[in-house]
Amino acid sequence: MKTVVYLLSAIVLTSMAVAVAENYSQQDKSELSCNSTEFSQYNEIYSKIGLVDASCMSGDQEEGILSVENYSDTDVEGVNFTGLIQTPTPCYTVAYDVSEEDEGHYAVDIVTVPDGSEVCIQCIGGITYEAKFEAEEPFTLHIKHNGESLESINSS
Secondary structure, eight states: OHHHHHHHHHHHHHHHHHHHHHHHHTSOHHHHHHHHOEEEEETTEEEEEEEEEEEEOOTTOOSEEEEEEEEEOSSOEEEEEEEEEEESSSOEEEEEEEEEEETTEEEEEEEEEEOOOSSOOOSOEEEEEEEEEEESSOOEEEEEETTEEEEEEEOO
């Protein structure tokens, strides 16, 4: 009798774990993207960040800046960049803060925050994000993840 009870308990727990994993993998990523996009307009600068993907990191992935694209227009200097930030689980999103360190020198700190999920798959998470920063004058942008400096990018 004990063997049957233990076996049924194991089947129920396994079924619950599979259901949670399937539910997570079927989440609508556009919903995550919409909830994690923030816009910020300061005097003469514009910044935006949006979540591209939140999932378990694979062994060959490393946190950091993945790509950078500079551009300039008659009115603005700008940079688009994509990054990967590590999280305790995939059930996180990103927020950010922009500050002016000196004239023409800005810092953007991209931070991870829980997304409010009650149940989440347990693995080291990774959030891929896209960001845009513009200013009317040439600038240097210092990119940070959770307060730690990663890279500096010049607009021109």
